[in-house]
Amino acid sequence: MPDWCRRGETFHRALRHRQRDSLQIGYERYLKHGQAFKMRNYIEELPPQVYLPLKYLDEVKSAPQGKLSFPYFSRCQRYWLTAKTLGAAELSRNDEWLGITIGVTQTSMAAAHALRASWPWWTRWLARYVFPPVKKVLADRARAAEILRPILEERLLAQNQLFYAMAAIHSSTAILLSILYDLIDERHEHAKADLVGEIEQVHKEFGSWSRQAASKLVKLDSFMKESQRIHYVGHARVTRAAQVPFTFNDGLHLPKGTMIQLLHSGFQQDPDFFEDPETFDPWRFLEKRQEGDPNRFQFASLSEAETTFGAGFHACPKRNYATDIIKLVLVHLLTNYDIKYDSDTQRRPPQMAHDSATLPSLATSILYREKVSRVQSSKSV
């Protein structure tokens, strides 16, 4: 049991309720000082997950897929799921499958005994072609693979589809909701007014919402990025698993199967990375763009301290698309609706924590009312 579990508290309960605190401790104690730390996996059957400090990012990014793999990381989780669910109902009613699985121990042991008893070692390579007990074991294995293939393919297809759905839907909607919570927070009333002004101005200039028009919403981009800096969705990014034993240049060794990740949430609040990190400064990233490179510090940018969309070869291929979608939904909401919390307080609710996820509260009601100007213009059409 990790030391951050209180007396009598289960690992899962502690993980659900205090993961944020424990990861922050891990960041301060280890990652900030260039040391990795490992934590028990929330899928308890799997090996511990290792959080790496940023100094390993370049090596992780450039490690070949055959060594540190992104798909293998999710496959590790899927194998566990498959193993759990492969008590497949369809197989339990297949007599042929049952016959093979019940008989496999006996046929293979019998073949091995007979082979050792009557075949000198240097002739055994021939047995697979001519010796009936060995041919029976191989035939059963091939038949078992045939029976399993369609079931596994169907599941893999479904899992791949579900992976894409997970990658696309929940990340975008959770981040969108989280940003909306900040937009309607009374503490950002002035920033919201500025954003409405920016939207009107860009719309006047372009007449419609193209990708180019969306890229001109630089204040909105900055607000979104600051909102995600403070109210990030999910702690971990750049998740990979070691397909083979892997050793970093400084000697840190990962045994085969180790699941690694960066603690994305750690450096978002670190004064070494962000001045006055506790303060929500809506134009923080806009100022950085104006002072330095206008093409950096955007919502979809990738860099050492910008891992919302991952890093390297597997960085989210749809990050610009996702950014545009989020912007356009916010433009629609800000242009057409007055929105407020359905409560006395007009401040965003605390983030929810669940296993390794941090999400905006899903139990908060919001009131939408069509803007008077919109109602009047639709009446006059």
Ligand code: HEM
């Ligand atoms: C704000 C919304 C989104 C966020 C924050 C996000 C974030 C991420 C992250 C962190 C990764 C893993 C990168 C890595 O480990 O280096 C990823 C991968 C991926 N994302 Fe997104 N994503 C978002 C939206 C989308 C959307 C809308 C789509 C599809 C339409 C999408 C498709 C993918 C795919 C296919 C991968 C896997 C890439 C690969 O295997 O190389 N994502 N995303």
